[in-house]
Amino acid sequence: MKQYVELQIACPNEDMAEIITAYLADYxxxxxxxxxxxxxxxxxxxxxxEEWTACREEALEAIAEFGELRSEREIEDENWNSTWExxxxxxxxxxxxxxxRAPHHPAPADPTTIDVIVTPKMxxxxxxxxxxxxxxxxILECKPSGxxxxxxCGTGVLSIAALKCGAEWVDAIDxxxxxxxxxxxxxxxxxxxxxxEIILGTVEMIEGRxxxxxxxxxxxxxxxxxIARYEAALNDGGTLLLSGFLEGDxxxxxxxxxxxxxxxVAKLQEEEWVALKLTK
Numbered sequence: 001m002k003q004y005v006e007l008q009i010a011c012p013n014e015d016m017a018e019i020i021t022a023y024l025a026d027y028x029x030x031x032x033x034x035x036x037x038x039x040x041x042x043x044x045x046x047x048x049x050e051e052w053t054a055c056r057e058e059a060l061e062a063i064a065e066f067g068e069l070r071s072e073r074e075i076e077d078e079n080w081n082s083t084w085e086x087x088x089x090x091x092x093x094x095x096x097x098x099x100x101r102a103p104h105h106p107a108p109a110d111p112t113t114i115d116v117i118v119t120p121k122m123x124x125x126x127x128x129x130x131x132x133x134x135x136x137x138x139i140l141e142c143k144p145s146g147x148x149x150x151x152x153c154g155t156g157v158l159s160i161a162a163l164k165c166g167a168e169w170v171d172a173i174d175x176x177x178x179x180x181x182x183x184x185x186x187x188x189x190x191x192x193x194x195x196x197e198i199i200l201g202t203v204e205m206i207e208g209r210x211x212x213x214x215x216x217x218x219x220x221x222x223x224x225x226x227i228a229r230y231e232a233a234l235n236d237g238g239t240l241l242l243s244g245f246l247e248g249d250x251x252x253x254x255x256x257x258x259x260x261x262x263x264x265v266a267k268l269q270e271e272e273w274v275a276l277k278l279t280k
Contacts, residue, residue, distance in 0.1 A: 003049040006075050010040045011067040015271060017043040018130070020066050022246055025219040027059040030176055043067065049074060098136050100157055103189060114140075114164045117189040118155040119182055131243040134268040134275035135217050136161050138241045141266070142277065146212035149173070149233060151203050152222070152244075156183030156196075158215050163192045167213060171206055173199040203229050212238045217275075220245040224256055231260040234280045243275035250274055 007024075011017040014034065020043055021032050029047040036042075063069055091101035098114040101107075107115055135158055144167040150159040153172035163170055172183050180200045187193040199205055203226050214230050216223055223230075223242055234240055240262060245253060247269065254264060257278055266277040 004046050004075050005049050005052050006071075006073050007043075007045045007063070007069060008071040009043040009045065009063055009067045010037075010070050011043050012040055014041050016066045017041045018272065019246070020063060021045070022219065022244075023062045023066075024059065025244070026221050027055050027062075030178065042070070046075075092133070094133050094136050097140055098161060100132075100136075114161060115190075116157055116160045116164070116186075118157055118160075118186045119189070130270035130273040131217050131275060132157055134270060134273070135215060135241055135243050137268060138266065138275055138277050139165055139215075142213070142239050142241075144213045144239070146235075147171070147210070148213040148215065149206060149209075149211040149230075151214070151216040151226070151230070152179075152218040153183050153198070154179050154217075156186040156198070158217060159183065159196055160186060160190050160192060162213060162215070163195055164190070168195065170196045171199060171209065171211070172196060173201060173203060173206065175200070175202055203233075206233060209233060210235050213241070214238065215241045217241075217243045220249040220253065223253060227253075227256045228260065231257075231262060231280065236280055238280050240278040240280065241275065242278070243273070245274060246272045247274050248272075250276070 009020060011020060017034050024045050029045045031046040033044040034041055060069060091099055091105045093099050098116060099108045100116045100118060103117055139161050144162045144165055146168055148162045148167040148170045150170055150172040153159055153174045156172055159170040159172040174180050177200055180198050183198050187196045211233055212235050214234050216230060230240055242253065262278040262280055264276060264278050268275045
């Protein structure tokens, strides 16, 4: 059984919990959950135990700026999907146009609503996060066609949304085996497995392939490191959707995209989180 580190962090409010989540994503934390309490919001953060000691001190310093570490413990792998269902996950309705739900939820009554079924396990992508909702809104607006790439696919929410909005094919890639397993299960649940390749690894593995739509909902450091690869994979006239970062990161992101002659055409923001739409 694989071992994970679980941190329980008391945050002053939900906004601070979101900020700490953004910081911890840079330290390879894979999954997050929150629980509101009387005087604060409790944030639960999970990452694999391997190499945790190498970044532990730096990560805990970042936490101390915005919250208070209440506990740190090692936990065993488990059936995270069963846990997720037991905690009464609520389905996500995005403007009445896309519903993201678990298999045990009823399908949307309106047949025109895009129905996305996911089983998150330990991976990111239940649809509750601001960035996922904003990326889905961008997908709806750009009406994808042709081939798409989903970098850091998590549960496959964005891949499935893109396919159900018109994309012909999606390559979905993630470095986390939990994510690829969740995405593969979700692809089967949504009956789109025949239009989706799920790849365990990094973006370098799709070198030479090109796409009409590239989506990356990760974090600023990965985006800045890999932005040239996204641009190289994007067909002329194609669309690049980026999220997973805060308003304070936008200038750095745009400096990198401007250097590659990518044009900003739309920006969405929820609280401190931002999602950008660019074209080549």
